[in-house]
Amino acid sequence: MTTGRDHRIDFFRGLALIFIFWDHIPHNPLAELTVRNFGFSDAAEIFVFLAGYAAVLAYGKIAQRDGFVRAGIKILRRAWVLYVVHIFLLAVLMGIVFFANSHVETRDLVQEMGLQYFLSNPQQALTDELLLRFKPNLMDPLPLYILLLLGLPLVLPLLLRGCAVVVGVSFLVYLTAPYWNLAAQEGGVWFFNPLAWQFLFVLGGAASLWAQREKAPDLRPLTRQPVFIGAALYLLLTGLLALSWKWPQIHDAILPTWLGEQLYPISKTNLSPVRLLHFLALAYVAAKLVPLSHWLNLWAARQTCRMGRYSLEVFCLGVVLAPLADMLNALGGDTLAIKLISAVLGVGMMAVLAAWLDWNKQLNATAQ
Numbered sequence: 448m449t450t451g452r453d454h455r456i457d458f459f460r461g462l463a464l465i466f467i468f469w470d471h472i473p474h475n476p477l478a479e480l481t482v483r484n485f486g487f488s489d490a491a492e493i494f495v496f497l498a499g500y501a502a503v504l505a506y507g508k509i510a511q512r513d514g515f516v517r518a519g520i521k522i523l524r525r526a527w528v529l530y531v532v533h534i535f536l537l538a539v540l541m542g543i544v545f546f547a548n549s550h551v552e553t554r555d556l557v558q559e560m561g562l563q564y565f566l567s568n569p570q571q572a573l574t575d576e577l578l579l580r581f582k583p584n585l586m587d588p589l590p591l592y593i594l595l596l597l598g599l600p601l602v603l604p605l606l607l608r609g610c611a612v613v614v615g616v617s618f619l620v621y622l623t624a625p626y627w628n629l630a631a632q633e634g635g636v637w638f639f640n641p642l643a644w645q646f647l648f649v650l651g652g653a654a655s656l657w658a659q660r661e662k663a664p665d666l667r668p669l670t671r672q673p674v675f676i677g678a679a680l681y682l683l684l685t686g687l688l689a690l691s692w693k694w695p696q697i698h699d700a701i702l703p704t705w706l707g708e709q710l711y712p713i714s715k716t717n718l719s720p721v722r723l724l725h726f727l728a729l730a731y732v733a734a735k736l737v738p739l740s741h742w743l744n745l746w747a748a749r750q751t752c753r754m755g756r757y758s759l760e761v762f763c764l765g766v767v768l769a770p771l772a773d774m775l776n777a778l779g780g781d782t783l784a785i786k787l788i789s790a791v792l793g794v795g796m797m798a799v800l801a802a803w804l805d806w807n808k809q810l811n812a813t814a815q
Contacts, residue, residue: 453658453739454739454743454752455734455737455739455743456500456501456755457752457755457756458743458748458752459493459497459755460494460497460501460755460758461750461752461753461754461755461758461761461801462490462493462751462755463490463493463497463755464490464755464761464762465751465754465794466481466482466483466490466493467491467494467588467762467765468768468769468790468793468794468797469794470483470490471585471766471769472769472773472776472789472790473554473559473773474776474781474786475772475786475789475790476783476787476790477786477787477790477791483689484689485686485689485690486682486685486725486729487685487689487713487719487722487725488722488725489715491588491639491715492647492718492723493726493730494758495588495591495595495639495644495647496647496648496650496651496654496726497651497755498651498758499648499649499651499652499654500651500654500655501758502522502595502596502648502651503599503603503606503653503655503656504659506518506521506522506599506603507603507606507607507652507655507656510604518600518603519603522600522603523596523597525596526596526597529589529593529596529759530593532589532759532763533579533586533590533593534576534577536586536763536766536767537576537581537583537586539767540560540583540585540586540767540770541562543767543770543771544556544560544562545557545562547770547771547773550778551777551778553777553781554773556770556773559584559770559773560583560770561583561584562583564632564633565581565583571632575631575632579593579594580629580630580631580632581631581632582631582632582637585769586766587638588639588762589762590637591637591639591641594641595641595644595648598645602649602652603652606652606653606656610657613649613653614649614650614653617645617646620642620645620646621642621643621718624642624643624717625714625717627642628640628641628642628716629641637716638716639715639716640716640717643716643717643718644718646718646723647718647723654730669735672735674731675731675732675735677728678727678728678732679728681724682725682728682729682732685721685725688702750801750802753798753801753805754797754798754801756805757800757804757805760800760804761797761800761801764796764797765793768793768797769793771793772789772790772792775788775789
């Protein structure tokens with residue numbers, strides 16, 4: 448079994464955090480560069496898959512070294528920390544949105560962020576917050592991750608002993624997602640259906656275990672690897688279709704009506720099979736094309752990797768910065784220059800936070 452750290456995982460986690468931040472700033476021009484514009488999946492799939500990868504990699508080693516009970520306790524402690532962070536972050540987010548909304552006249556940030564429910568029914572909203580049912584915009588990923596971690600102590604031993612069986616059962620659960628979901632506020636349901644997204648989390652964990660095994664490298668050229676060719680063709684076709692969404696007349700001309708009826712809607716809530724397949728194809732092609740080499744030593748790559756290593760803290764900062772960036776854009780007249788400045792400045796602040804956390808960790812290690 449190999450134990451070396453694959454820094455590409457950190458890089459893509461950091462890149463997903465940047466994409467999530469940009470996608471959550473309304474009318475952000477840099478959001479046109481994120482993965483959601485070139486296919487059916489987006490940064491959420493990257494985030495959940497790599498969360499499963501990192502969780503099984505970290506806690507799997509603890510389980511093998513110290514036993515499953517100790518690993519399970521650590522997982523539950525992490526879930527509790529995330530729960531507390533979620534409550535605190537939501538309180539901070541509401542304060543920032545209410546503050547920003549009082550300074551902006553061109554749009555209603557409270558409505559944009561989905562906070563009307565709190566204003567109209569604060570007592571029930573607070574109860575729903577504690578039960579993970581009140582999730583304004585930007586806050587959906589954390590409750591999902593908390594729930595996935597709560598199930599990991601049960602799944603991890605099975606995954607380490609029979610990976611294929613766990614993936615198979617997870618897939619069967621995924622198939623039930625269109626028929627059941629958890630309740631949210633005001634009679635709604637979770638935006639990320641846990642029954643669907645758990646499959647991607649489990650696949651990430653399975654990929655982590657597979658990556659640690661000693662394997663003979665496939666020396667065939669990529670053009671002679673059928674899986675790679677199929678994945679690349681799927682990415683090409685879905686990318687062209689996604690680009691055509693910007694021009695409805697072209698889209699309607701190239702897509703037969705019967706196929707559109709079968710394809711749409713492409714559910715993000717239930718992780719539509721075409722979304723799932725797009726992400727898996729993207730991950731496979733990226734793993735084949737992106738080498739583990741010196742490019743990771745470039746300055747920009749190092750900053751992105753560092754953000755990926757501190758994904759929770761950086762994600763929380765991104766959630767707070769998104770409405771502030773929207774406020775800055777509104778106060779600046781929504782010009783292209785101010786939109787670019789706010790988007791780049793936010794990423795810079797996320798990178799600074801990651802650098803500070805890394806420095807603080809090294810300082811503590813030196814002190815010990």
